[in-house]
Amino acid sequence: MTTLTTNYLTPTGREEAWRFTPLKRLGGLHDGTAVIADRHSLTLGSGNVAGVSFALVSASDASPISESDDVIVARIRDFAKEVSVLTIAANTEVAEPIFLKRSAGALDTAEFSRVLIRVENHARATVIIENSGDTHLAEDLEISVAPGASLTLVSLQEWGGKSIHAGRQHAVVDRDASFKSIIVTIGGSLVRLLPTVEFAAPGASCELLGVYFATSGQFFEHRMFVDHKVPNAKSRVNYKGALAGDQAHTVWIGDVFIRAAAEGTDTYELNRNLLLSDGARADSVPNLEIETGEIVGAGHASTTGRFDDEQLFYLMSRGITLADARRLVVRGFFNEIVSEIGNEEIQTRLMDRIDSELAKAGA
Amino acid sequence: MSTLEIRGLKVSVDTENGAVEILKGVDLTIKSGETHAIMGPNGSGKSTLAYSIAGHPKYNITGGTVTLDGADVLEMTVDERAKAGLFLAMQYPVEVPGVSVSNFLRTAATALRGEAPKLRTWVGEVKDAMQALSMDPSFAQRNVNEGFSGGEKKRHEIMQLELLKPKIAILDETDSGLDVDALRIVSEGVNRAKESNNIGVVLITHYTRILRYIKPDFVHVFANGKIVEEGGPELADKLEANGYAEYVTA
Numbered sequence A: 001m002t003t004l005t006t007n008y009l010t011p012t013g014r015e016e017a018w019r020f021t022p023l024k025r026l027g028g029l030h031d032g033t034a035v036i037a038d039r040h041s042l043t044l045g046s047g048n049v050a051g052v053s054f055a056l057v058s059a060s061d062a063s064p065i066s067e068s069d070d071v072i073v074a075r076i077r078d079f080a081k082e083v084s085v086l087t088i089a090a091n092t093e094v095a096e097p098i099f100l101k102r103s104a105g106a107l108d109t110a111e112f113s114r115v116l117i118r119v120e121n122h123a124r125a126t127v128i129i130e131n132s133g134d135t136h137l138a139e140d141l142e143i144s145v146a147p148g149a150s151l152t153l154v155s156l157q158e159w160g161g162k163s164i165h166a167g168r169q170h171a172v173v174d175r176d177a178s179f180k181s182i183i184v185t186i187g188g189s190l191v192r193l194l195p196t197v198e199f200a201a202p203g204a205s206c207e208l209l210g211v212y213f214a215t216s217g218q219f220f221e222h223r224m225f226v227d228h229k230v231p232n233a234k235s236r237v238n239y240k241g242a243l244a245g246d247q248a249h250t251v252w253i254g255d256v257f258i259r260a261a262a263e264g265t266d267t268y269e270l271n272r273n274l275l276l277s278d279g280a281r282a283d284s285v286p287n288l289e290i291e292t293g294e295i296v297g298a299g300h301a302s303t304t305g306r307f308d309d310e311q312l313f314y315l316m317s318r319g320i321t322l323a324d325a326r327r328l329v330v331r332g333f334f335n336e337i338v339s340e341i342g343n344e345e346i347q348t349r350l351m352d353r354i355d356s357e358l359a360k361a362g363a
Numbered sequence B: 001m002s003t004l005e006i007r008g009l010k011v012s013v014d015t016e017n018g019a020v021e022i023l024k025g026v027d028l029t030i031k032s033g034e035t036h037a038i039m040g041p042n043g044s045g046k047s048t049l050a051y052s053i054a055g056h057p058k059y060n061i062t063g064g065t066v067t068l069d070g071a072d073v074l075e076m077t078v079d080e081r082a083k084a085g086l087f088l089a090m091q092y093p094v095e096v097p098g099v100s101v102s103n104f105l106r107t108a109a110t111a112l113r114g115e116a117p118k119l120r121t122w123v124g125e126v127k128d129a130m131q132a133l134s135m136d137p138s139f140a141q142r143n144v145n146e147g148f149s150g151g152e153k154k155r156h157e158i159m160q161l162e163l164l165k166p167k168i169a170i171l172d173e174t175d176s177g178l179d180v181d182a183l184r185i186v187s188e189g190v191n192r193a194k195e196s197n198n199i200g201v202v203l204i205t206h207y208t209r210i211l212r213y214i215k216p217d218f219v220h221v222f223a224n225g226k227i228v229e230e231g232g233p234e235l236a237d238k239l240e241a242n243g244y245a246e247y248v249t250a
């Protein structure tokens, strides 16, 4: 064992980055008490496609492409001897989505997983990661989007009710490249994800989209960070959440940093929350830090509201029951983002799960 | 044959300064196949009457009764009123983000008919209803009332009237915001729906111009929360000439 683990600073909960997270429920992923199993649960779901490769690679051949001050990421890097690497070769255009699945898990041990997705020059692809079942998972997922390349990454947290998942999904987006992330979190006991982006060269763009739906006792945290450190990059963030049931708790943090060098930056971030019952709590903190005034635009908005009586009345005046009217409104609320996934089967599955969670919550 | 009977209806709304009475005892009886025009100045309580019958939660019923074929409407939830045969075309139809017109209409038809309409005949039904109101087929894929022009909202309301086939329909200022062509198209839709299903129609309006297209059997003048004069179609002509001044100052 290395010494780093024992030396590493363990969060107390007072730190800005940890102040919302119930550390006791993290399964020891953050403090070195988790029993780490040598598990590699990520598998390629789709068949062989030209230009796409997926392999378990020695960590010495797949160094991290970014720095992180996240303690869980540091622990993963300290532990992981192998890295799951998905490569989409230069100039490859993959028409069908590439599926990665995580299912085999365990609750008495934790998986500490490093994943690297490399989209080489001018390649285009959609990658869909499907997380299901029950597990404890600490995840360091890095994505490099090379010049002129384009990646849509869909990350589906359809975990069972006991899962604990803490992860960082960090994209380095190069010149004229674009990165679109769609994160859906509707299952698990505790999910804490850090969708973060750094622009490596001008002309890069990212779109960070997400939906989350927490019911009784679930804690879902999504903490973005977009680092505008080069000129003329564009970022859009749009997250929508709904909460139903006692002790449902969600956290959305939107940190956007426009450094002095980042002239011509164009950024907008949005978070909307729908509180479907009493006793649920949605924290929403947009945070824009600007070091240069020479920008195209920078803005943010955050709203938290309840069902709109006028909408429910309109639907019910057409004979639709209250329960069905609420279901329609919630589906409609999420539809804007879920429909961006572009896969009917998955969209239907997600909407059905949302329906049944809503019904279970009795909201 | 259906009868909607409103007796002594009193309605108040809650404001920062306490409850304010808006309807001060309304009596009105509408039977299948009849068309009643309710005309009155802005702020007289016409929409309050319409919403109260439909069951909008904002309005408190403080007195009177509303029955449909003897059944107590005021005891019903909003969706039960629709299932009993009441329909309200709203003055300001509500946006429902992310819900497509086609999904909305099918959900409503399923609720009102008690079973999902057969997909094949339903698609044709919707297409015909849209065509009859000169609506583009792409309309079905748009979100309910989101980004609709004033005219599109009203067409969408009347399309629902044609598809959902109520017994009694209350049309709240369906004519407002329509140009002459749209007014004619929408009026024809109302007349069609009325003819084919023998609907009793309450036509709430501020202006007489829609009465050129939809002929009322009865005209009721509404002012200050109650009906102040009643008559036949000739009353509309008098209003056209004199306006509401005599009722407002009275």
Ligand SMILES: Nc1ncnc2c1ncn2[C@@H]1O[C@H](COP(=O)(O)OP(=O)(O)O)[C@@H](O)[C@H]1O
Binding pocket: B013, B014, B015, B020, B022, B040, B041, B042, B043, B044, B045, B046, B047, B048, B049, B058
């Ligand atoms: N929520 C409310 N709070 C206070 N006053 C209201 C409210 N709703 C309606 N009113 C008042 O009730 C009166 C009647 O309104 P309304 O029924 O919309 O009239 P109309 O449809 O005839 O123009 C108006 O004076 C209006 O200001």
Ligand SMILES: [Mg+2]
Binding pocket: B046, B047, B048, B091, B172, B173
């Ligand atoms: Mg009105």
